[in-house]
Amino acid sequence: xxxxxxxxxxxxxxxxxxxxxxxxxxxxxxxxxxxxxxxxxxxxxxxxxxxxxxxxxxxxxxxxxxxxxxxxxxxxxxxxxxxxxxxxxxxxxxxxxxxxxxxxxxxxxxxxxxxxxxxxxxxxxxxxxxxxxxxxxxxxxxxxxxxxxxxxxxxxxxxxxxxxxxxxxxxxxxxxxxxxxxxxxxxxxxxxxxxxxxxxxxxxxxxxxxxxxxxxxxxxxxxxxxxxxxxxxxxxxxxxxxxxxxxxxxxxxxxxxxxxxxxxxxxxxxxxxxxxxxxxxxxxxxxxxxxxxxxxxxxxxxxxxxxxxxxx
Numbered sequence: 001x002x003x004x005x006x007x008x009x010x011x012x013x014x015x016x017x018x019x020x021x022x023x024x025x026x027x028x029x030x031x032x033x034x035x036x037x038x039x040x041x042x043x044x045x046x047x048x049x050x051x052x053x054x055x056x057x058x059x060x061x062x063x064x065x066x067x068x069x070x071x072x073x074x075x076x077x078x079x080x081x082x083x084x085x086x087x088x089x090x091x092x093x094x095x096x097x098x099x100x101x102x103x104x105x106x107x108x109x110x111x112x113x114x115x116x117x118x119x120x121x122x123x124x125x126x127x128x129x130x131x132x133x134x135x136x137x138x139x140x141x142x143x144x145x146x147x148x149x150x151x152x153x154x155x156x157x158x159x160x161x162x163x164x165x166x167x168x169x170x171x172x173x174x175x176x177x178x179x180x181x182x183x184x185x186x187x188x189x190x191x192x193x194x195x196x197x198x199x200x201x202x203x204x205x206x207x208x209x210x211x212x213x214x215x216x217x218x219x220x221x222x223x224x225x226x227x228x229x230x231x232x233x234x235x236x237x238x239x240x241x242x243x244x245x246x247x248x249x250x251x252x253x254x255x256x257x258x259x260x261x262x263x264x265x266x267x268x269x270x271x272x273x274x275x276x277x278x279x280x281x282x283x284x285x286x287x288x289x290x291x292x293x294x295x296x297x298x299x300x301x302x303x304x305x306x307x308x309x310x311x312x
Contacts, residue, residue, distance in 0.1 A: 002246035003034055003270040006085075007206045009049075011039040012065075014224035016207040017217050020049035026209055026243060027058055034059035034274040038085055041066055041113040043101050046094075050281055061277045063087035063128075064097055066104050067114035068137050070154065075109045080144070082137025085170075086127050089277045093126030121161050128273060129158070130168040130201065139185050148188070155192060168273070169193050169200045171266055173252040174239050182239075186256075201273065202249060202266035207241040217241070 007023050008016035018026075020037060027035035035058050037049045046062050053060035068084040069075055088094040100115050100123050108114030120129075131138055141151050159167040169189045176183035193200050208217045214237055222234045244252075246267060253263045293301075 001033075001271050002202075002249055002267045003032065003036070003274045004206060004243060004245075005036045005038075005201065005203045005270055005273075007035070007037050007243075009037060009039055009045055011042055011045040012207075013040075014220045015040065015217075017213065017220050018209055020045045021052045022209070024049065024052040024056055024058060027053075028056045030243070030245065032058065034061055034277070036061040036063065036087075036274075038063045038065050040064075040083075041101070041104065043098060047281065047283075050279070051283075059274065059277065060279065061087060061274060062094055062097065062279055064101060066101065067108060067112045068116070068120075069109075069114055070117050072107060072109070072114060072116040072118075075114070080140060081109055081112050081114050082131075082140035083135045084129060084131050084137060086129055087273065087277060088126065088279050089128060090126040091280050091282070094279050094281060096123040096125055096127055099123050117158065117161065120158070124162055124166075127162070128166045128168065128276070129162055130170045136185065138188065139181070142184060142188060148191070151188070152192060152196065155196060155198070159196070159198065167198055168269065169198055171200050171202045171253070171258075173202050173204050173244070173249045175252065176256045179239065183256075199269050200266050201269045202253060202263065203270070204244060204249070205239075205241055206243050207237070209243060211240070211242045213242065 009018060009020045009023055010016060011020070016039075023037060024035060035053055037045065037060070039045055041064070043062075043064055050060045050062065063086055065083050065085050067081040069081050075081065086097060086100065088097050100119055101113065103119045104113035104115040138151060138155075141154075155167075169192065171186055171189060172182050174182050176186060189200065192198065208214065218235065218237055219229050221237075222229045222231070225235060227234045250263055250267070253266075254260070
């Protein structure tokens with residue numbers, strides 16, 4: 001069964017146009033057993049989404065799209081930062097996502113929260129990674145005329161950090177005859193997938209519920225970019241970014257001349273990932289991040305920590 005993976009909400013500020021609760025309602029209408037929400041660089045939506053999905057007896061899958069570069073200390077400019085997607089498969093994975101997002105916001109590149117391979121290695125537990133679309137770090141490397149061998153080297157490095165079963169590629173279901181850049185990424189990913197034996201999923205980015213909501217989404221982007229909707233320079237969404245079900249996804253892939261066996265494998269992999277994700281968030285408790293402290297402060301704490309306990 002195809003599980004649409006890449007849903008964005010209004011927390012992807014002025015990029016998508018629907019709220020997390022509305023996404024859950026749409027998933028309920030479509031009889032989806034699991035629902036994914038990924039927003040760009042933030043996780044403010046997670047609890048609202050989690051509770052809404054649980055109320056509808058749908059498995060809430062929490063993940064985030066965030067900027068990535070190999071070494072945050074060697075960023076030359078914002079254009080070198082590509083996106084990656086990280087999925088939490090457990091409560092520990094959810095906590096690791098929060099650590100990564102906090103790190104990316106505090107220590108990332110100015111203008112875009114960014115993580116690097118070092119924080120990924122530190123917080124790799126219970127996370128699934130995949131890269132996607134024309135904003136991915138793979139496309140950034142292709143645009144910079146990086147060699148395929150270098151891209152392959154980086155992929156292997158990341159795969160080895162995350163463990164083999166936690167790394168996926170993403171094929172994009174858009175008309176490749178129209179979108180040459182998507183075709184370029186898809187062909188590169190398929191080549192790497194076959195050579196390195198890394199599985200693929202098939203997906204799209206979903207920014208609005210129905211095809212006739214496209215104009216509303218473009219209006220939101222115009223507001224974000226501080227331009228008029230009738231300005232010829234305003235951004236136009238030339239991809240199909242409404243919710244698609246399996247039949248439409250399969251038809252697009254067939255029209256791109258991919259084999260039925262490959263397409264079926266990609267579709268099945270969306271269900272495999274969904275089945276691996278079981279995040280349980282404990283409510284009504286305080287969760288404080290653990291920060292490293294100076295040694296002398298730690299010593300004072302150890303001496304007096306018993307005095308800090310408040311008896312009922």
